[in-house]
Every structure is written in structure tokens, then in C-alpha cells.
Amino acid sequence: HVQHSRFFKRRVRISASDPLVKVCEELGYAIVPEVGQTAEKCTTTLTELDYDTISKFYKWDSVKIMNLRVYHRGYLPKALIVAVLKMYEDKTTLKGVEGKEVEYLVSKNMINAAFGMMVTAIVRDEFEYSEEWFKKGADVDSQLAGYNKNFNRFLYYGWGVWVTAHARHNLFSAIIEFGDDYVYSDTDSIKGINFDSHKEYFDKYNEVVFEKLLHMCNHYKIPFNKCRPCTKKGVPKLIGVWEMEHSYARFKTVGAKRYMYEYDDGTMDMTVSGLNKKSAMPYLLEVNNNNHDLVFEKFGEGMFIPSTYTNKDNILTYPTGKLTLTYIDEDMKGTLVDYQGNVGEFHELSGIHMEPQSYFMSLVGDYIKFLRGVQYVEI
Incomplete structure (x- = not known):
């Protein structure tokens, strides 16, 4: 985990043709292309799967393993597997079914929650309020003891750690397969070119998954x-x-x-964390006169999407789909008039104010920190 890392010296491998090189040069930052990433010392926590992946990407002069832990390897509990398979079945069968949109979203979110519940931080700082907020450092020993002795606990943190490790290990296997044809990857997807050259790898991978699932179902007597x-x-x-x-x-x-x-077929789409693509993409196309080249060109550093926009049909829209929530802890009362002219009194002890939020894409700062060559940072 990065929070355990020490100070390290970092160099980054970057192509001289990378457009960010020009940006950095214009800002006065020295860039040395094709310099490998190095570290004098790096301390981290990892699983055997992470170690296998890292060993395929990095070389080191020496390595020391401290605080080695050995766990029993085996299947997740049958009850948990059956529950996840049921949620996966609901998600699959309900997708795109008219009138079942809510049930579909519930099943999808439940699958994510099943994993998230396993890896919720056990040790956390405490925040107390006495006229003002202040943070109290976590008592690691007492919080761990409380977690381990809690009879209401039904999940295990280690399950989430190794589920993540297996998923990451499988993803990096595909990245290695693509090699120079690799373009981009996310937690559960990969994008590359010349797919036909790598089709055999994916076919074999899927065959292995099929056999593993079959073996698990036979072990637990679950219908395949x-x-x-x-x-x-x-x-x-x-x-x-x-x-x-x-x-x-x-x-x-x-x-x-x-x-x-x-x-x-010419259809455009995008994925940006924090943006609703169903509202943002139509906005970008309209303000750029449906010029796809221009939309692609503007997608990057400095791209701005307003909180509200009146489209060509004179309809007020909310392009980002983002809301700013302001928590109000004060007593409020007064009179409200709705859109039909109805008047009503209100008295609330607290509340939340929601308003549309704009979006500004800023990238260069983060990349410059990564591209500046040698630097000392604490992760």
C-alpha cells in the first residue's frame, strides 16, 4: 500500500514524441525522454500475486521480505458465492428490461457493495466536534481488537485484499500480452490495437475461467x-x-x-470520472456544431462544462450531471411558494442545499509532477 512507502527518487520513462513534453518545455521544466523509473529504496505491502506482477516490470539489486504472513488458500464461503451469483444473475437478466430499471441498478450496486464492505478501512482517524472540528489519531491496536472481536462481523478483510490482487494480476497478464499494442486499461477492461494478434490469449484465458468455475460449482454443488x-x-x-x-x-x-x-458508425461517447456522459456528451457535440474532430481536440486540459446550459430547443439542461451539496446545520423556517403558486410554511432543524456544478478538466499539473525527472516525494 502506498501509505507505507518511504521517500524515493523517481525517474519516468517517456517518449520524446509525447505532447506533454512540449507542454513541460514551454513551462520551463526539464524533461529527459526515455529515462527509466528508478528508486533507491521502496518499502511497500503486497501479496504474492502483486510480487509476481512487479517482478515482470521491474528489476532490483536486492530485496528483503519482512513481516511475512501466510494465510489458508481456498474458496470464498459458499453462502457468499451464492449471494454474489444471485446478484450477478439479477444484473444480467434485468439489464435493458423496461420497467426494471430500479431493480437493475439495485443489483448492480449490491455487487459493488459486496466487495466494498470487505475492504472498508478497519483503522480510521476519529473526528470530534466541540465548538470546532478536530481530528484524533487512530488507536490502531484497540480498533483492530474491536474489529476482530465483533460477533456481528460476517466478512473478512483478507478476502477483499486477495480478490483485488487476483483481478489486478489477471489484468496485468492481459497488459503484458498486448505489449506494444496496449493502449489503456481500467479495473475490469483493457483497450489495445491489433486484437486479432492476441485473440488466442483471450480464448485460452476464458477457457481457464470456465474450468475454474466448473470446478468450484462441483466442489460446492452449485448448478453451473x-x-x-x-x-x-x-x-x-x-x-x-x-x-x-x-x-x-x-x-x-x-x-x-x-x-x-x-x-x-460515427457514434461518440466518453467516460470521465465525476461526469454524467449522458448529459455531457450531447452538450459537447452541440456547442461544437457536431464537429467530432473539434470535440476530440478540446477533450483535455482546460475543457470546461458549465453547470447549466440552454440548448438549441430553448430547454435548460445540466450538462455535467454533478451537484454541489452544502450541509446546513442551522435551524431554518419560512414560507415557500411552489411552481403552481401554492404557499406552505416550513421549519427544519437541518438540511442540504443542492445546486448544479460545473466541471473543469485539469491534467497538466499532475502530469508535470510525474514528468519532471528526478524528484523526492513522500507517498
């Missing part, structure tokens, strides 16, 4: 069809396998969870 529910069109969807999506005519990424793409 629970692992591959069908969509509303009757298409079986096996859990845990790679699936080929539609190919892109072009793709642009400007950072993690920040990318835009265009399909072969």
Missing part, C-alpha cells in the same frame, strides 16, 4: 447455470470472462478514467 445467466435476448453471459466490445474508429485518453472514443 448460475454462473452464466442469460440476457433478455437469451444470450448466456459467463461471469469473469473477457468479452470483445465494439471496435473504435478512434480513442483518446488523458488520464485514468478520462477517455473519449468514436465507434466505426
Whole structure:
């Protein structure tokens, strides 16, 4: 984990053709292209799967393992697996079914929650309020003891750690396979070019997943069809396998969870953390006169999306889909008039004020910190 890392010296491998090199040079930062990332010393916490991945990307003069822990390796509990498979079945069968939108979102969020509950931080700082807020450092020993002795606990932190490690290990396996054809990846997806050259890898990977699921179902006596529910069109969807999506005519990424793409049929879409693409994409297309080249060009440093926008049909829209929430802890009372002219009195002890929020994409600062060459930082 990065919070355990010491001070380290970092150099970054970057191509001289990278457009960010020009940006850094214009700002007066010295860039040395093609310099590998190095560290005099790095201390971290990892699993055996992480160690295997790191060993394929880095070389070191020496390594010392301290505080080695050995855990029992095995399947997750049957009850947990059955619960996750049920949520996956609901998510698969309800997707795109008219009138079942709420149930679909619930099943999707429940799957995410099943993992999130396992890796919720055990040790946390405490915040107290006495005329003003102040932070109280965490008592690690007492919080861990309380967690371990809690009879209401039904999940185990280690499960979440190794689920993450396995997922990351599998993802890096695909990254290594793509090699120079690799373009971008997220937690559960990868994007690359020349896919036909790598199809055999993905076919074999999916075969291994099939065999592992079959073995698990036999072990726990779970019907195998629970692992591959069908969509509303009757298409079986096996859990845990790679699936080929539609190919892109072009793709642009400007950072993690920040990318835009265009399909072969000319349809454009994007994914940006914190932005609602269903409202942001139509806005970008309209203000740029549906010029796809211009939209791609503007997608990056300095891109601004306002909190509100009146479109060509004279309809007020909220392009970002983001809201700023202001918590109000004061007693409030007064009179409100609704859109039909009805008058009502209100008296609330507290509340939340919500208003549309704009979005500004800022990238260069973070990248400059990474590209400046040698620097000393504490992670």
C-alpha cells in the first residue's frame, strides 16, 4: 500500500514524441525522454500475486521480505458465492428490461457493495466536534481488537485484499500480452490495437475461467447455470470472462478514467470520472456544431462544462450531471411558494442545499509532477 512507502527518487520513462513534453518545455521544466523509473529504496505491502506482477516490470539489486504472513488458500464461503451469483444473475437478466430499471441498478450496486464492505478501512482517524472540528489519531491496536472481536462481523478483510490482487494480476497478464499494442486499461477492461494478434490469449484465458468455475460449482454443488445467466435476448453471459466490445474508429485518453472514443458508425461517447456522459456528451457535440474532430481536440486540459446550459430547443439542461451539496446545520423556517403558486410554511432543524456544478478538466499539473525527472516525494 502506498501509505507505507518511504521517500524515493523517481525517474519516468517517456517518449520524446509525447505532447506533454512540449507542454513541460514551454513551462520551463526539464524533461529527459526515455529515462527509466528508478528508486533507491521502496518499502511497500503486497501479496504474492502483486510480487509476481512487479517482478515482470521491474528489476532490483536486492530485496528483503519482512513481516511475512501466510494465510489458508481456498474458496470464498459458499453462502457468499451464492449471494454474489444471485446478484450477478439479477444484473444480467434485468439489464435493458423496461420497467426494471430500479431493480437493475439495485443489483448492480449490491455487487459493488459486496466487495466494498470487505475492504472498508478497519483503522480510521476519529473526528470530534466541540465548538470546532478536530481530528484524533487512530488507536490502531484497540480498533483492530474491536474489529476482530465483533460477533456481528460476517466478512473478512483478507478476502477483499486477495480478490483485488487476483483481478489486478489477471489484468496485468492481459497488459503484458498486448505489449506494444496496449493502449489503456481500467479495473475490469483493457483497450489495445491489433486484437486479432492476441485473440488466442483471450480464448485460452476464458477457457481457464470456465474450468475454474466448473470446478468450484462441483466442489460446492452449485448448478453451473448460475454462473452464466442469460440476457433478455437469451444470450448466456459467463461471469469473469473477457468479452470483445465494439471496435473504435478512434480513442483518446488523458488520464485514468478520462477517455473519449468514436465507434466505426460515427457514434461518440466518453467516460470521465465525476461526469454524467449522458448529459455531457450531447452538450459537447452541440456547442461544437457536431464537429467530432473539434470535440476530440478540446477533450483535455482546460475543457470546461458549465453547470447549466440552454440548448438549441430553448430547454435548460445540466450538462455535467454533478451537484454541489452544502450541509446546513442551522435551524431554518419560512414560507415557500411552489411552481403552481401554492404557499406552505416550513421549519427544519437541518438540511442540504443542492445546486448544479460545473466541471473543469485539469491534467497538466499532475502530469508535470510525474514528468519532471528526478524528484523526492513522500507517498
